[in-house]
Amino acid sequence: MKQLPTPIWTLTVGVVVTLIAVWAGNYNIFFPEQASAQAPLVDSFFMLMFRIAVALFLLVAGTIVFFAIQFRRRPGDEGDGIPLEGDFSLEAYWTFIPAVIVIILGIYSVQVYKEMGGFAISGGNHLLMSHHNHQEMKKEMPTQFVSNDMAEPAFRGEYGIGGGTEPADVTVNVTGMQYAWIFNYPEGIVSGELHIPVHKTVQLNIKAADVIHSFWVPQFRLKQDAIPGHDTQLRFVATKVGDYPIVCAELCGAYHGAMRTRVYVHTQEEYEQWLAANQVAQNSDWSQAVAVHAE
Amino acid sequence: MAQAQIPVSGELPLAVEHHPKAWKWYDYFTFNVDHKVIGIQYLVFSFVMYLLAGLMAVVMRTELYTPDADVIDPNLYNALLTNHGTIMIFGWVVPAAIGGFGNFLVPLMIGARDMAFPRLNALAFWLVPPAGLLLLGSFLFGGAQAGWTAYPPLSVITAKTAQSMWCLSIILAGTSSILGSVNFIVTMLKMRVPSMSWDKMPLFCWAMMATSILALLSTPVLAIGLILLLFDINFGTGFFKPDAGGDVIIYQHLFWFYSHPAVYLMILPIFGIMSEVIPVHARKPIFGYKAIVGSSMVICMVGLFVWVHHMFTSGTPPWMRMFFTVSTLIVAVPTGVKIFSWTATLWGGKIRYTSAMLFAMGLLIMFVIGGLGGVTLGTAPVDIHVHDTYYVVAHFHYVLFGGSVFGLYAGIYHWFPKMTGRMLNERLGKVHFVLTLIGANLTFLPMHFLGTQGMPRRVAMYDPQFTQLNQICTIGAFVLAFSVIPFLVNVIWSWGWGEKASGNPWRALTLEWTTDSPPMIENWHRLPVVTHGPYDYGRHEDRESAVTASHG
Numbered sequence: 001m002k003q004l005p006t007p008i009w010t011l012t013v014g015v016v017v018t019l020i021a022v023w024a025g026n027y028n029i030f031f032p033e034q035a036s037a038q039a040p041l042v043d044s045f046f047m048l049m050f051r052i053a054v055a056l057f058l059l060v061a062g063t064i065v066f067f068a069i070q071f072r073r074r075p076g077d078e079g080d081g082i083p084l085e086g087d088f089s090l091e092a093y094w095t096f097i098p099a100v101i102v103i104i105l106g107i108y109s110v111q112v113y114k115e116m117g118g119f120a121i122s123g124g125n126h127l128l129m130s131h132h133n134h135q136e137m138k139k140e141m142p143t144q145f146v147s148n149d150m151a152e153p154a155f156r157g158e159y160g161i162g163g164g165t166e167p168a169d170v171t172v173n174v175t176g177m178q179y180a181w182i183f184n185y186p187e188g189i190v191s192g193e194l195h196i197p198v199h200k201t202v203q204l205n206i207k208a209a210d211v212i213h214s215f216w217v218p219q220f221r222l223k224q225d226a227i228p229g230h231d232t233q234l235r236f237v238a239t240k241v242g243d244y245p246i247v248c249a250e251l252c253g254a255y256h257g258a259m260r261t262r263v264y265v266h267t268q269e270e271y272e273q274w275l276a277a278n279q280v281a282q283n284s285d286w287s288q289a290v291a292v293h294a295e
Numbered sequence: 296m297a298q299a300q301i302p303v304s305g306e307l308p309l310a311v312e313h314h315p316k317a318w319k320w321y322d323y324f325t326f327n328v329d330h331k332v333i334g335i336q337y338l339v340f341s342f343v344m345y346l347l348a349g350l351m352a353v354v355m356r357t358e359l360y361t362p363d364a365d366v367i368d369p370n371l372y373n374a375l376l377t378n379h380g381t382i383m384i385f386g387w388v389v390p391a392a393i394g395g396f397g398n399f400l401v402p403l404m405i406g407a408r409d410m411a412f413p414r415l416n417a418l419a420f421w422l423v424p425p426a427g428l429l430l431l432g433s434f435l436f437g438g439a440q441a442g443w444t445a446y447p448p449l450s451v452i453t454a455k456t457a458q459s460m461w462c463l464s465i466i467l468a469g470t471s472s473i474l475g476s477v478n479f480i481v482t483m484l485k486m487r488v489p490s491m492s493w494d495k496m497p498l499f500c501w502a503m504m505a506t507s508i509l510a511l512l513s514t515p516v517l518a519i520g521l522i523l524l525l526f527d528i529n530f531g532t533g534f535f536k537p538d539a540g541g542d543v544i545i546y547q548h549l550f551w552f553y554s555h556p557a558v559y560l561m562i563l564p565i566f567g568i569m570s571e572v573i574p575v576h577a578r579k580p581i582f583g584y585k586a587i588v589g590s591s592m593v594i595c596m597v598g599l600f601v602w603v604h605h606m607f608t609s610g611t612p613p614w615m616r617m618f619f620t621v622s623t624l625i626v627a628v629p630t631g632v633k634i635f636s637w638t639a640t641l642w643g644g645k646i647r648y649t650s651a652m653l654f655a656m657g658l659l660i661m662f663v664i665g666g667l668g669g670v671t672l673g674t675a676p677v678d679i680h681v682h683d684t685y686y687v688v689a690h691f692h693y694v695l696f697g698g699s700v701f702g703l704y705a706g707i708y709h710w711f712p713k714m715t716g717r718m719l720n721e722r723l724g725k726v727h728f729v730l731t732l733i734g735a736n737l738t739f740l741p742m743h744f745l746g747t748q749g750m751p752r753r754v755a756m757y758d759p760q761f762t763q764l765n766q767i768c769t770i771g772a773f774v775l776a777f778s779v780i781p782f783l784v785n786v787i788w789s790w791g792w793g794e795k796a797s798g799n800p801w802r803a804l805t806l807e808w809t810t811d812s813p814p815m816i817e818n819w820h821r822l823p824v825v826t827h828g829p830y831d832y833g834r835h836e837d838r839e840s841a842v843t844a845s846h847g
Contacts, residue, residue, distance in 0.1 A: 249752075256754055
């Protein structure tokens with residue numbers, strides 16, 4: 001058959017594949033709404049990789065299907081194909097190009113991770129941690145639930161996202177237990193749901209009471225395990241008023257799937273009203289009940 | 296040399312003929328030292344385990360048809376998910392790919408009469424059925440419920456007896472794997488027919504070499520972790536108990552140091568099968584033999600340094616999250632080399648659409664999807680969101696089902712004539728392929744969206760907003776379960792009454808096709824001589840048949 005010159009074919013295929021990949025990346029078929037400062041960073045990085053993936057998939061799968069049709073055995077042909085055993089420049093090319101792509105993605109992921117606050121974590125001080133054994137933690141825990149000024153004392157966030165030395169606007173102590181999340185506010189409030197103000201820096205100090213749990217808010221794109229014997233933390237800014245699910249993402253027992261609660265992102269005024277209302281309503285009995293439950 | 300090297304030119308010495316002319320059916324249930332018997336023992340045993348673990352998946356998918364836990368008890372659900380994963384890995388893919396195809400093919404492909412240590416080989420197999428029985432028996436005690444990862448503290452406090460049986464089972468399977476690996480490495484180093492230089496060794500053998508090295512380096516670490524866990528559960532030690540000065544993160548490192556390489560243990564032999572099946576049915580030399588060998592070795596080495604990507608949301612400092620992001624992404628490069636090489640092998644071929652070839656080409660496309668999903672998962676920023684969600688479940692089923700299981704099917708369709716002396720029915724094979732391809736995509740594709748939208752994995756109850764996608768997955772799982780029926784009918788019927796296979800029905804060039812189907816007990820009367828490369832298709836058209844190596 002008379003053929004168009006190869007460069008024209010290559011160019012056409014390249015343009016079509018690129019257009020489809022870019023177009024496919026414009027439709028959000030993957031993510032729920034974005035409700036934290038980190039969410040757009042994760043999404044745009046994922047969608048970049050998704051576009052590259054769509055382009056590569058079309059090229060590779062298209063080539064396979066094309067070859068599969070073009071080079072099928074014709075009836076009656078019992079012969080062999082062309083004895084081609086390799087081509088150095090082609091092999092170098094398809095080693096080099098993916099290597100460049102993954103190196104660029106690797107560097108870019110470091111950048112995204114930095115913007116998410118991944119390197120800001122203040123902890124990781126293992127000298128401190130080695131003294132911080134579980135006995136101490138156990139003793140501290142009941143007091144945490146009632147303590148009014150517990151922003152500083154025992155918690156040493158080792159792992160997580162966000163952090164840094166400057167104090168957060170709101171700090172909440174989070175405890176994961178089979179099968180609930182308990183939120184302790186410095187104001188003395190204990191809640192089964194997380195209430196936070198919008199556009200403020202929120203720091204969650206996360207502990208686990210029994211087994212490993214994982215604190216995940218899909219709309220925030222943030223997740224951090226709650227690990228017995230280790231303190232972890234998340235720091236973020238919620239960007240959208242509303243309520244979103246909090247999901248446990250680490251298998252923690254029979255009712256792991258039911259370990260769900262909600263985070264309420266309020267305006268500053270609403271948040272203050274909520275604080276005031278609950279400070280009045282809650283008495284110490286309630287706090288003690290939860291503390292006992294945690295054992 | 297320690298092992299008896301039979302002279303190449305020599306006839307089969309009379310001294311070794313202290314066994315019957317051919318094995319009877321009951322020999323397959325004994326401590327038989329013939330590598331071919333052991334290979335088939337592995338394959339049949341592991342396929343039974345595959346059916347059982349598949350049944351567990353069907354029960355789980357039935358539970359997930361509705362958001363509430365309304366079909367089975369949630370404790371049982373966790374026992375099913377734990378054992379589904381464990382059996383699929385340690386009872387099906389690893390023993391079928393390494394033990395089954397490895398044992399049957401490696402000696403035949405290198406012109407040896409058996410493995411280097413036949414009794415050790417039989418011992419390695421007979422460790423696996425007890426391991427399987429321990430897992431199944433653990434259901435009498437509630438079944439292990441902490442996931443196949445068995446993270447403490449959950450594994451230390453939940454269903455202790457069953458969890459201990461689980462530990463023992465994996466330690467047995469791991470020991471079997473170590474013994475098998477030593478055997479493969481020594482066999483390939485010492486027992487290749489002298490006319491086979493390294494660059495003439497079939498790619499399946501190279502893949503088994505990489506697999507064995509990797510298993511030797513990583514499996515002992517898992518065994519250590521599980522022995523410590525066993526002690527924590529039963530003997531009051533505190534290696535992983537935070538309140539006794541232990542650390543739960545250390546377990547995760549020990550576990551994943553083995554269990555990430557385990558992913559490559561499950562796919563490298565499959566890559567080997569691909570490199571054998573594609574050239575034969577495309578009638579083309581493999582494209583880039585050396586690049587494929589090299590990429591297996593690179594995957595083997597880099598694969599040892601990526602394990603922390605399973606722990607990005609766990610106790611992992613930032614620098615580690617970044618280091619392992621980059622090392623994980625690098626694995627995509629040698630894997631890509633393989634995919635591109637197989638694709639290029641198709642170019643200019645005369646492709647015969649046998650069932651084996653269909654599964655091989657299905658694998659190519661499925662694995663590309665799984666691999667691209669893997670790249671997104673490997674980066675810490677995205678993994679922070681999708682870790683421990685259905686996105687992960689989707690990814691590893693694309694590479695393990697779309698990859699490993701498709702590859703095992705390709706291998707079975709390709710080598711069944713050699714193993715049994717009978718051809719499989721091609722029509723039933725094609726029905727099986729189409730059903731499997733549809734079922735797999737229907738089951739696993741929607742899981743990507745479930746994960747990114749917010750559904751965690753390992754849950755018996757979920758948010759009702761995910762109902763619709765879950766129902767599609769469940770229907771897909773039923774299609775997959777149904778797809779096994781034509782395969783089973785085909786294998787059972789063909790094994791007994793199928794068309795008789797010649798020594799070389801596919802006109803292939805590797806040495807296993809130079810003997811009868813099924814091969815005689817010592818493989819050849821007179822050992823073959825390698826006169827050409829294993830993939831020299833199209834180079835010797837003057838030859839009447841591809842087989843120039845000596846006939847039995």
